[in-house]
Structure formats: structure tokens, C-alpha cells
Amino acid sequence: MSAPAVELVTVNVDGREVQVPKGTGMIETALAAGVEIPVFCYEPRLGPPVGACRMCLCEVEGMPKLQAACTLTAQDGMELRSAQTSAKAAEGQNAVLEFILLNHPLDCPDCDKGGECPLQDLTFRWGPSNTRMHFPKRTFEKPIPISPTISLDRERCILCYRCTRFSEGVSEDLQLVAAHRGAQSIITTFEEEPYRAHFSGNVTELCPVGALLPSTYRFRARPWEIDNTPTVCGLCPVGCNTWATTREGKVQRILSRNHPEVDDGWLCDKGRFTFDHLRAEDRLREPLVRVRRRGFEAVGYDDAVREVARGLREAGGSVAIAFSGGETVEQASALARLVRQGLGGDAAILPDDLDPAVDAFRAPLSAIRDAEICLVLGDEPVMERAPIVDLWLRAARRAGAEVVTVGPAGSVSTPPGSAAATSAELAGGGGSDELRDAGRRLREASRVAIVWSGDDHDSGRRAATLAASLGLGDGSGLYVLPRSPNGRGVAQAWYEAGEGRGFDPSGEEELGALIVSGDEAAYDPRVAQLAERARFVFATSMFTGDHTLWAHVVAPGTSYLERDGTVVNLEGRAQRQRRVVDPPHLDELELLARVGTELGVPIAPWAAEATVDDHAELAPRAQLEAPPEFAPAASTNGAGPGLELVVYRPLFSGPGVERVESLAFQRPAPEIELAHADAQARGIATGDTVTVGLNGSGRALRAAVRRKLRPGVARIAAEHADGLGSHVEVTKA
Amino acid sequence: MSPQPLPSLKGFAVTLRQIFRKPITQEYPEYKRPVYPRFRGRHRLNLHDNGLEKCVGCSLCAAACPADCIRVVPAENTPQNRVSPGERYARIYEINMSRCIFCGYCELACPFDAITLGNEYELSEYHRDDQIYTKEMLLAPPIKQVPVADRERYDTPEPVWKTES
Ligand code: SF4
Ligand code: SF4
Ligand code: FES
Numbered sequence A: 001m002s003a004p005a006v007e008l009v010t011v012n013v014d015g016r017e018v019q020v021p022k023g024t025g026m027i028e029t030a031l032a033a034g035v036e037i038p039v040f041c042y043e044p045r046l047g048p049p050v051g052a053c054r055m056c057l058c059e060v061e062g063m064p065k066l067q068a069a070c071t072l073t074a075q076d077g078m079e080l081r082s083a084q085t086s087a088k089a090a091e092g093q094n095a096v097l098e099f100i101l102l103n104h105p106l107d108c109p110d111c112d113k114g115g116e117c118p119l120q121d122l123t124f125r126w127g128p129s130n131t132r133m134h135f136p137k138r139t140f141e142k143p144i145p146i147s148p149t150i151s152l153d154r155e156r157c158i159l160c161y162r163c164t165r166f167s168e169g170v171s172e173d174l175q176l177v178a179a180h181r182g183a184q185s186i187i188t189t190f191e192e193e194p195y196r197a198h199f200s201g202n203v204t205e206l207c208p209v210g211a212l213l214p215s216t217y218r219f220r221a222r223p224w225e226i227d228n229t230p231t232v233c234g235l236c237p238v239g240c241n242t243w244a245t246t247r248e249g250k251v252q253r254i255l256s257r258n259h260p261e262v263d264d265g266w267l268c269d270k271g272r273f274t275f276d277h278l279r280a281e282d283r284l285r286e287p288l289v290r291v292r293r294r295g296f297e298a299v300g301y302d303d304a305v306r307e308v309a310r311g312l313r314e315a316g317g318s319v320a321i322a323f324s325g326g327e328t329v330e331q332a333s334a335l336a337r338l339v340r341q342g343l344g345g346d347a348a349i350l351p352d353d354l355d356p357a358v359d360a361f362r363a364p365l366s367a368i369r370d371a372e373i374c375l376v377l378g379d380e381p382v383m384e385r386a387p388i389v390d391l392w393l394r395a396a397r398r399a400g401a402e403v404v405t406v407g408p409a410g411s412v413s414t415p416p417g418s419a420a421a422t423s424a425e426l427a428g429g430g431g432s433d434e435l436r437d438a439g440r441r442l443r444e445a446s447r448v449a450i451v452w453s454g455d456d457h458d459s460g461r462r463a464a465t466l467a468a469s470l471g472l473g474d475g476s477g478l479y480v481l482p483r484s485p486n487g488r489g490v491a492q493a494w495y496e497a498g499e500g501r502g503f504d505p506s507g508e509e510e511l512g513a514l515i516v517s518g519d520e521a522a523y524d525p526r527v528a529q530l531a532e533r534a535r536f537v538f539a540t541s542m543f544t545g546d547h548t549l550w551a552h553v554v555a556p557g558t559s560y561l562e563r564d565g566t567v568v569n570l571e572g573r574a575q576r577q578r579r580v581v582d583p584p585h586l587d588e589l590e591l592l593a594r595v596g597t598e599l600g601v602p603i604a605p606w607a608a609e610a611t612v613d614d615h616a617e618l619a620p621r622a623q624l625e626a627p628p629e630f631a632p633a634a635s636t637n638g639a640g641p642g643l644e645l646v647v648y649r650p651l652f653s654g655p656g657v658e659r660v661e662s663l664a665f666q667r668p669a670p671e672i673e674l675a676h677a678d679a680q681a682r683g684i685a686t687g688d689t690v691t692v693g694l695n696g697s698g699r700a701l702r703a704a705v706r707r708k709l710r711p712g713v714a715r716i717a718a719e720h721a722d723g724l725g726s727h728v729e730v731t732k733a
Numbered sequence B: 001m002s003p004q005p006l007p008s009l010k011g012f013a014v015t016l017r018q019i020f021r022k023p024i025t026q027e028y029p030e031y032k033r034p035v036y037p038r039f040r041g042r043h044r045l046n047l048h049d050n051g052l053e054k055c056v057g058c059s060l061c062a063a064a065c066p067a068d069c070i071r072v073v074p075a076e077n078t079p080q081n082r083v084s085p086g087e088r089y090a091r092i093y094e095i096n097m098s099r100c101i102f103c104g105y106c107e108l109a110c111p112f113d114a115i116t117l118g119n120e121y122e123l124s125e126y127h128r129d130d131q132i133y134t135k136e137m138l139l140a141p142p143i144k145q146v147p148v149a150d151r152e153r154y155d156t157p158e159p160v161w162k163t164e165s
Helices: A026-032 A087-100 A118-126 A162-169 A202-206 A269-279 A301-314 A329-342 A356-361 A387-398 A419-428 A433-444 A458-469 A487-496 A519-523 A525-532 A588-599 A661-666 A676-682 B005-019 B060-064 B105-109 B135-139 B160-164
Strands: A008-013 A016-021 A057-060 A079-081 A144-147 A150-152 A176-179 A186-189 A212-214 A227-232 A241-247 A250-256 A288-291 A295-298 A319-322 A347-349 A373-377 A402-407 A448-452 A477-480 A511-517 A534-541 A553-556 A565-568 A574-577 A643-648 A671-675 A689-694 A697-706 A713-717 A727-732 B043-045 B070-076 B088-096 B115-117
Touching: A008 A026, A016 A026, A026 A079, A057 A087, A087 A118, A144 A186, A162 A176, A162 A202, A202 A212, A202 A250, A227 A574, A250 A269, A269 A661, A288 A301, A301 A511, A301 A534, A301 A553, A301 A588, A319 A329, A319 A525, A329 A487, A329 A511, A329 A565, A329 A588, A347 A525, A356 A458, A356 A477, A373 A387, A373 A419, A373 A433, A387 A402, A387 A448, A402 A419, A402 A433, A419 A433, A419 A458, A448 A458, A458 A477, A487 A565, A511 A519, A511 A525, A519 A534, A525 A534, A671 A676, A671 A689, A676 A697, A676 A727, A697 A727, B043 B135, B060 B070, B060 B105, B088 B135, B105 B115
Parallel strands: A008 A079, A319 A347, A319 A511, A373 A402, A373 A448, A448 A477, A511 A534, A534 A553, A643 A713, A671 A697
Antiparallel strands: A008 A016, A057 A079, A144 A150, A150 A212, A176 A186, A227 A241, A241 A250, A288 A295, A288 A553, A565 A574, A643 A727, A671 A713, A689 A697, A689 A727, B043 B115, B070 B088
């Protein structure tokens, strides 16, 4: 497929000729000519320009009045004169800045934006040096916490509408709006409701002044006092590129670092605000060794290493390991080699186990935006599993793509757990009319994006089969969303260390030793059951938890901000995670290296400088060997009394998030989502308290009625589903 | 005899002449010579008339400092604990006097005249740690006083910002 020929036009900017493709924005055109036009409201990622701030005023030949350059596009023969050569434009620009500063408090010494503030910079370079304003300035109450993580200072707002455009046109949460008119215009949320959305933090980076600022960074540091380390977020399988800001050895904030193929410069609130868990009170700081009757005793690393080596050696090859999926590839590979080569064990619980077949349809996430049709399969909301993917899907929809969601809450409604069966139907052209129709359109389109978001993905094999049968070519992509941030990298490391796959932990026989790597694994009930059968349990974790009751040696673990290594995201892109701050103890890799020395497995105590920091590239597509056949679809949960329960894992959950106070408001409310028909039949409305359970025993939850949800299905966040079966009865309390 | 007898003799003559002069040695520390009024010595943090601190903890002094010897850690004023006017105050303000080069840039950078350089130059300590002046020390009047020469005798013009704004 050849790219359509671009028509070049010649534009004259300040007497310099440039050739740019027709339709290029004037700001970029001027930049190509080496002329900088100052802007506030212009931000191409927010959609079409609005021309709200008038900072970019320029003189255009043939137009009588000054024009906002950001709203113009390059036309042939256009002559543009910026403030640098046109006195009229300079006067206009000065006047605009004077107006912007009319009611601006200029409390820069107090303001956290000071030093990195576009308004400061532009006033310094382009603005007038004095003001003629002699009246008292307009004042507002400040700062207003529009959510526990963001504070708003309305006095500083220059009404560029970047924040509201983000909320309306990018994240589409529609929560931030401008109210009132003229000088009294304010940015506000709906009736004192907090700004509760997965991407709310981005507005603090978009705001060109100090009006929207993260409360977590309030009065923490100045730009000349900080270090920014480029790293990669380790909290979900997207792997957004980030800057971690540190001051005096502490992480103070996380900023996005635009990787146009992965995140487009957006970052979810989990990635942005979870860093506080590093300072959680219940963090482990020393290795603990169980001492009979006295519980745990803190020991030095020498003793801990000796104890671990002894325990593992005595296991005599009967060793199992449980991974969290958050480890770096280097950590996982060290553990895998320790178990497989050092101890002769061959059993692992892998959080994710994707089949290499999915790599035959590998594509950058940005390809979703360019797709003609997107197909989303599975029970889990994409937003909760890999939030950025949801943003890309929204971008695709805005760009005119059709987004077909197939699932219990999808545009094509299917029962829970039926993604596997549905995919076979889609591939074979069977199923309901809607499905057959969607299958036809998928086959006809040349650019398709398939997102598979559910646990029934059969290692991604089924997804790859579907992709192959739909004939996905270049420009199309298949995205199987893993459960854990680096699940793909961990599985890869495990297989590279030896033969054989993971194992099924539901046996009965006794286990010599169990290694539990990381908090996610330690919190997994399957792992806790396994530990009961193990003679020796060695765990690494950041925090204390139940496992400190059953493990024999617990070593303190590190967070993704404290270690160095490689992570592989859902696309299969290997990216570099950097140590941003030093952990308060030895990091896992060093500990493993020492254990390795005892057991005769050479392990390097640091990560090799192999992967790049900046804009990691995606490896080319793998070759697909003979397209796999559809295995018979796994049976769905089957019928039962009451409503079928779909349990999803919310984004704002996990050991790190739970320890961050300012994110508590983002955690899912104790709520059960009900389909409209079911709610009506039971006389339930949104907000009612309902009893959820079976046979009379139940718990009280709030009801939320969803029109999109399939009748007969109820949806609930995992943390409120404890002890509920696969089917529940819901009654009004 | 040196190969250049004449210059050597000249030198001896200078020495000889000095022997009969009155010595200019001053008996420091019993006698402290007054410093010029604009001498830049140990810093002070200033207060408003109502007792609030002028410093808001904006860190501009730390940015201006070429020796990187100022550390400011800000915090938020609350109605219960109001330290400065406005939203922000310096919870920690430290100057490492052993690194300070007394250039006075911090004074220039401060938007509130909160930090000024005083006249005291007796800053030696037995331990380097004691060279770190905390906010409390900088707010308090200096213990060791240094005499200052008569302001009238030196040309110290009123700063522009005092006369023109
Ligand atoms: S927004 Fe910028 S110009 Fe306004 S007070 Fe803050 S730092 Fe100063
Ligand atoms: S709050 Fe910031 S981003 Fe929003 S309109 Fe005001 S200046 Fe623009
Ligand atoms: S940048 Fe052009 S009007 Fe705001």
C-alpha cells in the first residue's frame, strides 16, 4: 500500500520560504521556517484548535486584522509575519499578554508552577514590562481541591480551555467544564463532585499556568531543585513512558514522557499518583527469618542468604515459584535460572502466559487510532486493565472508526465468559446476525484492531487464530491485554531458562520449597494454599501482609521505581525501567546473586545496559507458523440461580494503590452494577442499597443500574466480591 | 655580595625605614575594626512588623546561589499555624556558611526582602556541622556583634527600589 502523495505548498514566514504539506498547522509551519510563535491554548493532541487565548496573533498578507496563527493551516503563497517582524503583531501580542495578566495574581513565589510556567516564560520574552491596571484584581477562594489529587486556583486560570477540552475530547469523562461568562468564567466540576476519572491527572500537565496543580506536589520542590529520571511505569501492561521527579532522594511526582506509539503523552492516575507507596508505613526494611515460637526476627543479609540457600537446597528439587508479573526481566530470569538450573525445579505460577503466536500480529498501540474498525472482546473493561488502550479506542472512534465491543456490556451483547466461543463464531461467520455482520465488516476492512480483554484468552492462541482467519495484515494489530505489568517478560524469562511450561498448583503432594516473588503473588489466595503444602517458603515483598504469617524467610522487595531492568509491555515492546531512588535495603537482584553464589548459579547483580531509555522500538512481527486451529471453546460458567456475576479487577487496586491515601477516592465504591431489566424487575434504582448473596446470607452494597449491561448479569469489582459465588441473588434492602 | 648590589641595598632601606614607624597591627579580637556599612557578612531572615516571616519559601535564593549552599523546604500555612503571609512558608531554611561566598545574590533574588546580608564576619566554628545555620539562627539577632563604620562617611545611596516604587 503506497502512501497518498502529499501536496507541498510554499509559505513565507517572516521573509523565509518553507515548503510544507498542505494543511499543516501554522504553528508547525512557522517552526519549520525557524520562527517560534508563542502559544497557550494550542495543543494538537487535544483536537482541533479553538483560538481561545489569542497569544499567537500574527499578520497575514491580505487579511485586514491580526489572525490567530494556530487556527490557520498552510495554503500556497501565504505570507505570514509574526511579532518578530511585524510591529502590528507585536503590539497585538503585548496587548493580549497585558490582558491575560490583568487579573492574574502574579503570586509566582507561592505558585508551584513558578520556574516551569509558560506564562512566566512568555511574559518574560514577549510581554510588556509594565501594567496599566490600577484597580483591585478579581479574587477567588483558593486553592480549591477539585479532587484529593488536584487543586484548582481560579485566580491563575487564563481560560485557555485545555483542561476542559481534554475532559471532553480526549478522556471523554465530561467532568470538567467552564461555567459563567466573561471575567467571571471559572473552571469547575459538576456541583462540588470531585473530578473522579481515570485520567484526571493529565490536566495538571496540560494547564499552562499554575491553575491546576497536583496536590501531591504542592510546595514540594522547584524545578532547579529536582532531578528527572526517564523511566517506564510498572503498574499496568501498557508501560507508559514517564519522568520521575526526585528531590533529596525522594520521589515527588511522576510526569508523562511522550512515546507517540505507546501513550501519546497521557498517563493514568494510577501511574501518576501511586508513587507514595514507597513511603508506606508497613514497608519491610530488613530480611525477616522465622524463629520458632518467637515469630519473626530481623536478621542481616548474610544470615538471610544462608537461611534461604539452606531451605532451597533441602527441598531437593521439589521447588515451585510464584511470580507477580511486576518483576523486571532480569529478576525473573535470575529466579528462573535459580529454580530450573540451580535446584532442578520446574514449576511456576505465571500471571500471564501468552502464546508467541500473538506476536505475528504485533503492532504499535498507535495503530488502533488509525484503524477503520476496532473489535473489543472479553469480559473485563479495557479501562480497568490497560487504561491507555481505552484512550486509543476513543481516539479511533473520534477519527471515524467503528468500535465493536463484544461482551456482557458490549454493543454486541454476549454472555460472560463466552469470548472464546464468540471468536470462533466471528471467524467462522456464524453466530447471531449482529455477529455475522461484524465479522463481515472486519474481513472487509484493511486496517483492523482487535483488543482481547479477558482472562479466558487461552494464552492468546484463540485471539491469534481469530486474527489469522480475519486476515489481519500490515496496519492491523492484535492486542491481548495481559493481567500483569510485565507478565510477558516474566513468562519469556521463565521459558528461556529451561524446558517445559508452568504448572497447575491444584495438586495434593508436599512441596519442598516455594518461592514467592513480589506482593501480588503473596496476596494471591492460590499461592497461600500452595504455601500450606510447602516445607519451606521464601518470599520477597515490599509490604507486610498475610504471607508474613506463613513464610519462613521474607526479604524486603523493591518497587518499580527502585530497580533497574527491562520490562515488556502488552505490545511486546521491551522498555527500560530505571532506578529512580535507592531502596532502603538491598534490591532483589543483588540478593538473588548472593543466593546464586551459595547454590552455584552465576547471577549478575545488576541489569545489563542493553535496552534503550528513549522511545524503545517495537520488534518486527514474528512469523506465524501454520495458523492454529480453534480448540473447542471452554464451557462458560453455565446456568445457576439468580444473576451471573462478572468480577473484574479494578485499575485502582493492588498492594501499592491500597497504601496511597490520596487515591482512596478512586478505588471502586462498594457497588454492584445491574442491568436495566433486572433492576426494574426488582424495583431497584441507582443508589439504592441492595442485599447481594445467596440463600438469605448476603451483604449490603449500593446498586448502579447500567443500560448497556446484559440482562441476567451483574458486575462487581474484585475487592467487593470476596466470598460471593459465580451467581448471586440481588434484592432491595 | 649579591650580583646586584644596588637593588638589594634599596630593599634593605625600605626595611630599615619601617622599623621606626608606628605598627599598624590591631589587637583583634580585643579590638574589632569597624566594617563598611555595605559589608556583606552573615545573613539574616527578616520579619514583618506583625511578626510574620517575610520568607515564603519560594527557593529563588537557592536558584540564585552560585555556591549552592541554601536549602529551602517549603510547607503550607494553615489557620492554626500561620508563619508567613500567603499560602506558603519555609519550613526549613538552611545556609551552609562554610560554602557561602557572600556574593549577596540571594538578597538580590528575594522578592520579599526576606533574606539580607548583615555585617557579622566572625563565623568560625570547631565543627563543620555548626556552620549550617538553621532558620532559627538566621531569624535571631546575631550573638557576636561587629562595629559598623559611620554610615554618613560612606557613599551608600538609597537603592532604586526604595526611592522609585
Ligand atoms: S501561573 Fe505562572 S505566572 Fe501565574 S503565578 Fe504561577 S508561576 Fe506565576
Ligand atoms: S485551568 Fe489551566 S488549563 Fe484550564 S482553562 Fe484555566 S489555564 Fe487553561
Ligand atoms: S494559541 Fe492560538 S489562540 Fe491560543
